[in-house]
Amino acid sequence: MHSSNDNPRQGSSHSQVLIIGGGNAGISLAARLKRYRVTGIAVVDPSEQHQYQPFFSHIAGGTAKAESAVRAQESVMPKGVTWHRDSATAIDPAAKTVALASGRSLTYEHLVVCPGIQKNWDGIPGLQDAYDSPYGATNYSLDLAVKAWRLLSNLRSGTAIFTMPDGPITCGGAAQKPMYLACDYWRSQGVLDNIRVILAVPTQTVYGVDVVDQELNRKIAEYGIELRCSTELTAVDADNRTATLRNNAHGTEEQLRYDVLHAAPPQSAPDWISATGLADDDGFVAVDKKTLRHITHQTVWSLGDAAGTPNSKSGAALRQQTKVLAKNIKAVLKGGGPSRKYNGYGACPFTVSRSTVVLAEFDDTLTPKPSVPGWKGLAKEKRLTWLVERYGFIRLYWYAILKGRA
Ligand SMILES: Cc1cc2nc3c(=O)[nH]c(=O)nc-3n(C[C@H](O)[C@H](O)[C@H](O)COP(=O)(O)OP(=O)(O)OC[C@H]3O[C@@H](n4cnc5c(N)ncnc54)[C@H](O)[C@@H]3O)c2cc1C
Incomplete structure (x- = not known):
């Protein structure tokens, strides 16, 4: 549907917003930008499969089957978004180009770097x-x-x-x-x-x-x-x-x-990022931890596991980041500034038994940040959080987060 072979826009190697990585971050962001009526979006990702990684823990612990964590990448690619089935190998932020493993080169107005962690x-x-x-x-x-x-x-x-x-x-x-x-x-x-x-x-x-x-x-x-x-x-x-x-x-x-x-x-950060001139001391993309815009290159952004932000790397964190980044890019495309700010939220649901979860919610200083302010109850072992984590989140992921709706 949106593959390099049959998408008419694939011929174009220029994008208004080019996203490197079609994982949790890249697909959620592409979908959300589409909802905000941003046009000319492309995703670069070589993988034919999209994986819901939080379920890997359930699979390893025998509380879910492998099939439930996987979908065809084609099926989660938002309609109207160009998919380059290729790997990014280099970025020249001054020339605003991205080199691909196939030898092709893409150009962009804004670039979002989210190829995950290595x-x-x-x-x-x-x-x-x-x-x-x-x-x-x-x-x-x-x-x-x-x-x-x-x-x-x-x-x-x-x-x-x-x-x-x-x-x-x-x-x-x-x-x-x-x-x-x-x-x-x-x-x-x-x-x-x-x-x-x-x-x-x-x-x-x-x-x-x-x-x-x-x-x-x-x-x-x-x-x-x-x-x-x-x-x-x-x-x-x-x-x-x-x-x-x-x-x-x-x-x-x-x-x-x-x-x-x-x-x-x-x-670690993907090795190739350090050669792009976009990396921080640890090799991750050096973005402002609140606006998620690169600290020196105004047309480069990052979120998710590849971003050099101090929060705990997780889908829960990047869900908040996606909303901030999509709004900031939209504002900048309209000639404004990136006024939305990510608050460092992260979360980790601990499956402490086969029917209960302890939900850790905290910010980038490890201070508890409960989703119901002032109530630390979710950080206690609960059956309810198991039901939400085991049965609710995965549906939320496939049907709302990847559609840019949550
Ligand atoms: C075992 C496990 C359990 C987890 N449990 C939880 C949990 O319970 N709750 C939670 O919130 N989070 C959890 N996470 C974390 C969550 O899955 C990640 O934070 C999230 O997937 C990061 O999204 P991302 O898009 O940054 O990276 P990914 O989702 O890893 O996606 C990266 C994408 O980039 C592509 N890519 C890589 N290199 C290139 C390249 N050079 N060019 C183009 N594309 C490239 C890959 O093919 C991939 O599709 C878990 C992770 C793991 C591994």
């Missing part, structure tokens, strides 16, 4: 070997999430290690979610007491938001999980099924044999 599968010595072995998995890719549930559901005794890497990460709490789902499952099967469960996080507390930490610590005690804070996975010996965990606070290391290793991979 997962560094071999970012820890031995990690890729662990994923390739029969004992390693993660919810950070669809295939490995499917494998994770196979491994976790078959475990009857032994050691399961769950790790979160240091550094930037998308939805950091996701590293823990399949663990709680698995513990609840093991408990229902009467085998939880036979399984040693270890959680290693690089942060000083289990998550970093007080009210949420209290709830998570309660669940950790309930399931008998061994929590290692200030700790990260530094090496894996996949042949001997041994993980090295380093405690950064004490400078100590321990080597643990595992039966299942569920390790979130280290993540």
